[in-house]
Amino acid sequence: MWAYQLSGPCRLERVDVERPLAEDLAEDEVLLRTLAGGVCGSDLPKFRGGKGAVITPDGGWQAGRPGFPMHEVVGEVVASRHRAVAVGSRAVGWAVRSDALAEFVTTDGNQLQAVPPGLRPEQAVLIQSLACVWYAVEGLPVAGARVAVVGLGAMGLLLARILKERGAAEVIGVDPVDRTPVAHLFGLDRVVVAPSGPWSASLADRDRPAIVVEAVGHQVGTLQHAIDACAVGGQIVCFGIPDDEYYPLDMERLMRKNLTLCGRVTRRRREMLACGAQYLLDSPELFENLVTHEVPVADVQRAFTLALDPAARLKVVVRMG
Incomplete structure (x- = not known):
């Protein structure tokens, strides 16, 4: 599968890596085919190399896991070991390892909620923020x-x-x-x-x-x-x-x-996601007024670079599907 990986501070490169397998899911885990993701302010220090970077024994800089750093995710459920997350549905929430910059991602079903019908994946990303x-x-x-x-x-x-x-x-x-x-x-x-x-x-x-x-x-x-x-x-x-x-x-x-x-760091995440989903349905104008950029994943470097400049954007969303 494709993924993006930090090859240095502020530098994302596409790599090919093995796809996670359904049979490897632990209890309550879910496998998503990613459709959209949001760039969060908490991702940016990691993008700059300040958090999550690993120094190799020879003193070099190592990027860490493919898909890093993005945690806001919307995806199609392709496999599930969580009783409330159905295969074939669309789900929104957290990529718990901040590795959502990839074609497929494994995450915790307790940190996902169904996307309401009628919302595009790029719109549904806001549910996690809400x-x-x-x-x-x-x-x-x-x-x-x-x-x-x-x-x-x-x-x-x-x-x-x-x-x-x-x-x-x-x-x-x-x-x-x-x-x-x-x-x-x-x-x-x-x-x-x-x-x-x-x-x-x-x-x-x-x-x-x-x-x-x-x-x-x-x-x-x-x-x-x-x-x-x-x-x-x-x-x-x-x-x-x-x-x-x-x-x-x-x-x-x-x-x-x-x-x-x-x-305040979010707990009871499924419950809070449900509240966010209802709020977004009741306030559809939020998307057009808050999301200033939708960027295809092939141009993800530009998405993160835009996110570094608060004067140039509000919310940056990455289209992956």
Whole structure:
């Protein structure tokens, strides 16, 4: 089968590898023929070579497994050992080994959900993103609150929209890239076109949000800015994926402000995917306003290169089928 493999930082090359076999599936595993995939912000550090690269004994750089790095996947089920995932159906969810840049991929059926009829695979990719957002906002005391979302990429915009729909009195978006043209589509009452540091430093106490969602990840600074910005007694939600295992925190400020700091990585994935699927069916306009690029897999290098430039895109989807 075909697959794409990192041959160096920011360099994907097509390779031919053995196809996974149905008879090798473990309990609950599913074999998909891939139809579409989404480029997620958490894939990009891996694409750049910062995560997942292996140093060989002679000091060289080794790419790792074929299909890496992509985890958002839609595919046709060609074999299944999961009782709720039927052969011949289409499924959306996670490629658990982040190896979906391949003709076939084996994944966990507990992290898949059926694609609703009528959705193209490229549209259905958004269900996985919506599942993550749905879980992230679950249980937050949003009603009547002032909320800020730091980082207005595709995920940050989805977060803003759902937070507003759940009753936030005001949703503020913070990003150096100007998202004003789509603000009304994603529930943003105000867009701050600036880095998060100057924004947090400029706030008077009366203007501080009760909830700050840090949707950037990948560096320490934006989390500190969220701590600085948040109102006394407020809550900070870490949604952006960290690249470092340990983050230094201003514990004095965190404690003096009586803040709650929580991380949100999606659990109950089949359930969350079902919620995301229903939301997408109810909001079909999301696809045309969030997906800025559909790229054929033969041009996957361009898809990832586009994804590195937040000013040039929102969501990049790869067509594989």
